[in-house]
Amino acid sequence: MPPAADPANAPETPPEASLAQSAGDARRARRRTGQAGLEEQKRAFLRLVSHELRTPLNSILGFSEIIAAELYGPLGAPQYKEYAEIIRMSGKKLLKLVNQVLEIGRLEGVELEVGPEAIEPAFEAAVFGAAGDFVRGVHSRIIEGPDLPLVLADPWGLRTVLTHLVQNAAAFSPDDGEVRLRAEARDGWVDLFVEDDGDGVDAADLPRLMRPFEQGENALVRRVEGAGLGLPICELTCRAMGARLALSSEPGKGLVAKVSLKVA
Numbered sequence: 001m002p003p004a005a006d007p008a009n010a011p012e013t014p015p016e017a018s019l020a021q022s023a024g025d026a027r028r029a030r031r032r033t034g035q036a037g038l039e040e041q042k043r044a045f046l047r048l049v050s051h052e053l054r055t056p057l058n059s060i061l062g063f064s065e066i067i068a069a070e071l072y073g074p075l076g077a078p079q080y081k082e083y084a085e086i087i088r089m090s091g092k093k094l095l096k097l098v099n100q101v102l103e104i105g106r107l108e109g110v111e112l113e114v115g116p117e118a119i120e121p122a123f124e125a126a127v128f129g130a131a132g133d134f135v136r137g138v139h140s141r142i143i144e145g146p147d148l149p150l151v152l153a154d155p156w157g158l159r160t161v162l163t164h165l166v167q168n169a170a171a172f173s174p175d176d177g178e179v180r181l182r183a184e185a186r187d188g189w190v191d192l193f194v195e196d197d198g199d200g201v202d203a204a205d206l207p208r209l210m211r212p213f214e215q216g217e218n219a220l221v222r223r224v225e226g227a228g229l230g231l232p233i234c235e236l237t238c239r240a241m242g243a244r245l246a247l248s249s250e251p252g253k254g255l256v257a258k259v260s261l262k263v264a
Contacts, residue, residue, distance in 0.1 A: 104212055161234045
């Protein structure tokens with residue numbers, strides 16, 4: 001058995017190597033400190049935006065609703081009521097945008113706590129949450145199938161994803177179109193589908209729809225007002241739950257959004 005090495009006889013680390021290692025450690029420490037500082041700045045910014053934008057917007061919405069409803073008596077000229085309604089609707093759009101931007105920032109790098117969730121109540125909640133988007137004769141249909149197992153999901157996250165997908169499908173459906181919700185179980189997963197009968201989109205344009213604020217040139221993105229944040233919020237929420245979101249489409253054949261969740 002060879003004798004143990006004597007630490008006293010071990011070769012000394014060259015001073016240059018020690019200096020280089022120290023410099024590398026210092027750079028890594030500064031990088032970690034800088035990243036922590038950026039995260040704190042982002043949180044502070046989100047808190048500021050949440051208060052400084054939401055507070056006046058809530059006042060605009062509240063007082064415009066009071067004026068439009070003529071709670072304190074008639075306004076006189078009918079145009080005043082019309083203008084108050086325009087203010088209210090514009091305020092609602094801006095508040096929705098603020099909430100979506102804040103949601104994008106909140107979800108980045110977050111892991112949501114998941115537990116057993118049922119599919120049917122989530123489908124029903126999504127259709128109810130998107131009720132205001134079913135206009136022009138567009139309607140929804142939940143396709144019933146065999147009994148499904150519970151899935152691992154965050155209850156808020158699952159309903160948020162499905163509501164956004166149903167809203168998106170309703171917005172891009174043709175007049176009297178149908179939004180379909182269905183689910184299929186496979187090998188430890190459950191796939192949830194939200195389908196529409198819209199114009200569809202070229203497969204090469206699908207990745208663009210997943211990027212925040214991306215408007216692109218396709219009618220799927222341009223035809224309806226919005227900042228293009230609904231699908232990115234769905235993608236981030238799915239990641240935070242350990243789920244997967246995939247889009248598929250062909251021009252003229254609508255869009256299919258598939259959310260894959262692990263069986264509980």
